[in-house]
Amino acid sequence: xxxxxxxxxxxxxxxxxxxxxxxxxxxxxxxxxxxxxxxxxxxxxxxxxxxxxxxxxxxxxxxxxxxxxxxxxxxxxxxxxxxxxxxxxxxxxxxxxxxxxxxxxxxxxxxxxxxxxxxxxxxxxxxxxxxxxxxxxxxxxxxxxxxxxxxxxxxxxxxxxxxxxxxxxxxxxxxxxxxxxxxxxxxxxxxxxxxxxxxxxxxxxxxxxxxxxxxxxxxxxxxxxxxxxxxxxxxxxxxxxxxxxxxxxxxxxxxxxxxxxxxxxxxxxxxxxxxxxxxxxxxxxxxxxxxxxxxxxxxxxxxxxxxxxxxxxxxxxxxxxxxxxxxxxxxxxxxxxxxxxxxxxxxxxxxxxxxxxxxxxxxxxxxxxxxxxxxxxxxxxxxxxxxxxxxxxxxxxxxxxxxxxxxxxxxxxxxxxxxxxxxxxxxxxxxxxxxxxxxxxxxxxxxxxxxxxxxxxxxxxxxxxxxxxxxxxxxxxxxxxxxxxxxxxxxxxxxxxxxxxxxxxxxxxxxxxxxxxxxxxxxxxxxxxxxxxxxxxxxxxxxxxxxxxxxxxxxxxxxxxxxxxxxxxxxxxxx
RNA sequence: GGUCCCGUGGUGAAGUUGGAGUUCACGCCGGCCUGUCAAGCCGGAGGUCGCGGGUUCGAGUCCCGUCGGGACCGCCA
Numbered sequence: 001x002x003x004x005x006x007x008x009x010x011x012x013x014x015x016x017x018x019x020x021x022x023x024x025x026x027x028x029x030x031x032x033x034x035x036x037x038x039x040x041x042x043x044x045x046x047x048x049x050x051x052x053x054x055x056x057x058x059x060x061x062x063x064x065x066x067x068x069x070x071x072x073x074x075x076x077x078x079x080x081x082x083x084x085x086x087x088x089x090x091x092x093x094x095x096x097x098x099x100x101x102x103x104x105x106x107x108x109x110x111x112x113x114x115x116x117x118x119x120x121x122x123x124x125x126x127x128x129x130x131x132x133x134x135x136x137x138x139x140x141x142x143x144x145x146x147x148x149x150x151x152x153x154x155x156x157x158x159x160x161x162x163x164x165x166x167x168x169x170x171x172x173x174x175x176x177x178x179x180x181x182x183x184x185x186x187x188x189x190x191x192x193x194x195x196x197x198x199x200x201x202x203x204x205x206x207x208x209x210x211x212x213x214x215x216x217x218x219x220x221x222x223x224x225x226x227x228x229x230x231x232x233x234x235x236x237x238x239x240x241x242x243x244x245x246x247x248x249x250x251x252x253x254x255x256x257x258x259x260x261x262x263x264x265x266x267x268x269x270x271x272x273x274x275x276x277x278x279x280x281x282x283x284x285x286x287x288x289x290x291x292x293x294x295x296x297x298x299x300x301x302x303x304x305x306x307x308x309x310x311x312x313x314x315x316x317x318x319x320x321x322x323x324x325x326x327x328x329x330x331x332x333x334x335x336x337x338x339x340x341x342x343x344x345x346x347x348x349x350x351x352x353x354x355x356x357x358x359x360x361x362x363x364x365x366x367x368x369x370x371x372x373x374x375x376x377x378x379x380x381x382x383x384x385x386x387x388x389x390x391x392x393x394x395x396x397x398x399x400x401x402x403x404x405x406x407x408x409x410x411x412x413x414x415x416x417x418x419x420x421x422x423x424x425x426x427x428x429x430x431x432x433x434x435x436x437x438x439x440x441x442x443x444x445x446x447x448x449x450x451x452x453x454x455x456x457x458x459x460x461x462x463x464x465x466x467x468x469x470x471x472x473x474x475x476x477x478x479x480x481x482x483x484x485x486x487x488x489x490x491x492x493x494x495x496x497x498x499x500x501x502x503x504x505x506x507x508x509x510x511x512x513x514x515x516x517x518x519x520x521x522x523x524x525x526x527x528x529x530x531x532x533x534x535x536x537x538x539x540x541x542x543x544x545x546x547x548x549x550x551x552x553x554x555x556x557x558x559x560x561x562x563x564x565x566x567x568x569x570x571x572x573x574x575x
Numbered sequence: 576g577g578u579c580c581c582g583u584g585g586u587g588a589a590g591u592u593g594g595a596g597u598u599c600a601c602g603c604c605g606g607c608c609u610g611u612c613a614a615g616c617c618g619g620a621g622g623u624c625g626c627g628g629g630u631u632c633g634a635g636u637c638c639c640g641u642c643g644g645g646a647c648c649g650c651c652a
Contacts, residue, residue, distance in 0.1 A: 026612075026613075026614090028610090028611045028612065028614050028615090029607095029608075029611090029614085030608060030609050030610070030611065030614080030615095031607080031608045031609055032608085032609090033609060034608090034609045034610075034611090035609095035611090036610080036611055036612065036614085038612070045612095047611085047612070049610085049611095052609095058602090071610090072610085074610090075610060075611080075612090077611095077612055079612080080612080083612085100585075100602070100603060101585090101602095102585055102586075103585080103586055103587090103602090104586075104601080104602075104613090106613080108586085108587085108601080108613080109586080111586085111587060111588095112586060112587075113581090113582085113586090113587090113644070113645095114644070114645075115643075115644050115645090116586080167652055168651080168652035169650085169651050169652075170650080170651085188651090188652095213651060214651095215650055215651045216649085216650060216651080218646085218647080218651090219645090219646075219647095221651070334648085422652095432652075433652060434652080435652070436652050437652075439652095544643090544644065544645085545644075545645065545646090546643080546644085548643095550643095550644095
């Protein structure tokens with residue numbers, strides 16, 4: 001039907017007779033004999049010079065045959081890749097008429113209510129931005145597959161209908177028709193299956209897997225999302241990092257970005273320097289140690305504090321008036337800090353602050369020196385427990401300093417040595433696993449499992465890109481004795497182990513190789529590489545924050561007959 | 576479960592101290608127009624101010640509730 005695509009023709013094609021197909025992007029009329037039609041497909045736009053006799057309107061589907069002609073110098077459109085040429089002597093076939101679209105099929109629809117864009121997603125996707133995003137996504141998927149296969153990974157598909165394992169995220173459940181009252185779950189991830197594939201001798205498994213979690217939706221979370229899921233036998237952490245690193249570097253390259261070496265950092269260092277376990281390395285503003293500066297201070301808010309740190313937010317003193325500073329203080333308090341000290345650096349280098357008078361000369365000088373204070377800078381200081389101080393300043397650092405996603409550059413980071421346990425379960429008093437209960441402890445810390453569990457490091461690690469957590473993984477426990485110790489610690493007895501994880505643990509008695517793996521979110525990766533703040537922009541048909549699809553109207557009630565067949569009765573709504 | 580923001584012709588916005596469904600831009604329909612490229616000019620049509628209730632002589636505007644969308648907290652081992 002066509003000889004070329006709409007974004008393809010250049011000066012070198014002048015003189016050729018061509019046929020294009022596409023949608024009418026715009027039409028500019030100049031009387032009876034002349035009109036310009038910009039014909040658009042996924043590749044771009046070409047100007048066609050036509051007789052203004054056919055009724056051709058926005059989004060009509062056309063087939064245009066004509067001759068490629070060079071435009072006179074004064075009519076070249078430098079904004080268009082095809083702007084040096086146009087199609088003349090056009091014969092136009094209307095392949096389909098179209099009603100006026102509810103919003104313009106152009107970048108002008110970027111401001112249209114997202115709900116409307118989702119309701120007419122097939123029109124939204126016709127736009128250049130969405131075409132670009134979906135094609136980046138396809139290129140990233142393809143690059144990941146190639147990288148994994150080049151490293152000997154075997155793609156294995158795992159089931160979507162799996163048993164319910166009510167640990168972790170809330171599951172979607174699916175009623176069984178043949179066994180009314182019993183249910184499948186949709187997989188939160190292929191975690192258990194991929195480890196069994198290691199027992200099964202697959203050696204290196206990967207899959208671009210759909211995962212489903214019935215948790216509240218966010219800018220970076222959908223009910224269903226895609227992960228690159230991988231598992232390897234006979235490896236240590238570094239082997240996993242290398243393999244996954246190769247895949248994500250290839251993914252970035254497929255999107256046109258070079259990333260450089262992937263940095264590695266312990267969890268403790270990340271918290272200490274950046275106050276978060278997923279630092280954005282694109283900017284500085286690091287947390288600076290001040291505890292020793294105030295070891296003998298008279299200032300009550302700082303005296304005796306376990307940990308005092310500060311950040312220099314740069315030349316923001318003027319921008320941050322009393323209201324905004326009160327806002328920052330509120331935010332700090334909501335995150336658990338007792339307060340927030342702010343200091344503005346005056347032209348003469350002294351501090352302007354309600355608490356400036358409580359700081360000694362030596363203390364003020366040390367703060368100036370440690371934080372490289374320049375006139376006009378805004379300095380924020382928190383004094384509290386180590387974790388609170390770090391977390392609060394880490395959040396403020398992100399709030400004040402983080403560049404927008406689309407600015408790049410792209411800085412991958414491995415965060416390693418996560419704590420084995422995070423917090424204590426209120427009901428049982430037992431430590432809660434930070435990753436999952438099959439995570440191998442750090443070999444140097446195994447002896448502390450019973451005596452000092454909260455200080456045991458695990459062989460769990462996260463991959464971070466520009467402040468977004470892409471995913472996590474770990475070296476798994478393959479020794480039944482160690483697994484038993486972990487379950488003991490967590491307070492999961494033999495009976496519960498068998499009931500919840502029997503199908504998973506029993507196979508490990510038949511010769512489980514040492515193994516470990518990783519999974520990262522493709523939607524998040526693609527969003528960052530495409531410069532989008534929201535993963536819905538890189539998903540063809542996403543759901544709204546309430547889990548609905550404005551185009552299909554899902555979810556919907558089902559008939560009484562369907563429910564009856566499944567042995568299900570719906571309760572009246574709670575009122 | 577919670578906090579905050581938004582909802583006004585097809586689209587995006589403005590709407591002051593409560594005073595007539597009002598305004599602007601784009602789009603749409605009709606006309607003019609032979610070099611535009613977000614073409615231009617002239618004319619026209621198009622509204623359940625999300626929905627329900629309340630206060631008031633009078634509500635887009637104030638109050639209560641509700642629905643929808645979004646950001647965040649909780650949640651996401």
